[in-house]
Amino acid sequence: MEELLEILEEINPDIDYETATALIDGKMLDSFSIVSLVTEISDAFDIEISPKYLVPENFNSVQAMMKMIETIQDEE
């Protein structure tokens, strides 16, 4: 979780990630941020995020992202 928060802070430090639940639906993160985010998460957690995981629901909150990361880690 800490690691993920660090990545997000780096992308946009003005968002309160611990409480945000509509990062995508609320247009807080744009497409360029998503690309950075996916790249950084893949590197940091040593996983490959296949396109099927790239849906808004998986990126709307830190909790959703963590859940996605764990699912991928379990699969691998």
Place this chain on the structure above:
Amino acid sequence: MKNILEYLEISAEKYPKKTAIADRDKSCTFGELKNSASLLGNHPVLKNSTDSPVGIFASHSAETIILMLGVLYSGNFYVPLNPDLPCDKLSQIITDSGMTVIIGTDMEEKAKQSGFDGTYIDFSEIPANGEVALIPNISQTAPMFAIYTSGSTGKPKGVLKNHLSMISFIEAYVDEFGFDENIVIGNQTPFFFDASAKDIYLMLRTGARMEILPAEFFSFPVMLIKYMNERKVSFISWVPTALSIVTKLNTFSEVLPLYLEKVFFVGEAFPAKQLKKWMTALPDVKFVNLYGSSETAGICCFCGITEAPEEDGQLPIGKPLKNCNVFLMDDGKFVTDGVGEIHVSGNSLADCYYNDEEKTQNSFFIGELPDGSRNRVFRTGDIAKYNENGDLIFVSRRDNQIKHLGYRIELGEIEHTAQSIDGVAKACCVYNRKRQKIILVCEPSPQSTITADEIRRIIKTKLADYMHPAKVLTMDALPLNANGKTDRPLIEKIVMKEKN
């Protein structure tokens, strides 16, 4: 041809029931487009003037096209406004252009907050029927639209184009690439950017359908490509940043665009690695690199790409489109061997920077062309050379203009904005091309306690979002060079070293 509206009149006559523009929820036929635009053109307030600027809040929807064309029917010219721009910036554009009428949807409050005290017309006021405006009797050299771009002095500058410039471009574009009414255009560029005119007037000229692609899909490109398949998109002309998002997220392993025939890219260099992924996944698609500038309608050079370059290789800008004369000059002499600045001549040139005679004279002049004739010439500020095939290759910029995510930005504009903040004595903005990050370095005034974070927050309220620096740093004193000027190369070096 009288003026650009004839494209609409002809398409509405030929294909009255065919869809012209579609977005996720709505669509509009050529007949409806002509009807709504000509009804707006008859609005009493617009009828009061000719050749005057009319601001339009340019949301990414069919309504915006109706507003643009409606303004043209009234004999005036339009100035697209980015609805998300901070009020400070909007106010500069409103003042500089001297617009007294603005049209939008639910934007009256924002217009007022930006200091606008003229007449606001809401889209909902356009009647559903009634008397329509006829195609105005204005000449091809009448002003058509002005688009504001980043200006190095901190003030945005308005590039004014006439009807002839756009007609000249579109005719050459259609002729070169054989576009017809059967293509389906997948529009990515927002309508307040100059590059969107290529899609809009191509749609009107050919009678093709333009699909407005929802911006949010670019965050999740599998949804984007599926949507493009649903809508049978066959032609796209996007910034490389948008194209790169698709391949960086491995979209093609999940879904392929089934109807795509032509992929054009414009606005910045397309990283070879990402282009290669596109070309490998779509071997039957035609890929073309375009080169242009807001000061010319559409584009002026193009290069068909049949093979992706090596990792660090560079794509040529290519050869001129038929309506343009493009040549290199250095120190007043033509350059055929070696590097020179790209100069463009032809009917597609913009008229001027609106209300800025000095800037206009700096960039546009009447001069001799390589064939000995004399004509108006635009100096692009781009330095280039020829390769062995006679194709132009971009080398560098003459000034501090950068391309970031496909947007044209003057670093000077960010610096001026930073320097206008209380407590900031000096500012220097640099660009980390590799990591695509704008970095602002500020020197606080001697007594000031302002922090980098505070500067960053203030800047965000004053500049368009794509110009926000990714990082703001402070230095007690910005380093100076031997001439006593801010040492930009040294600052770049220091900043890039720090893993920014």
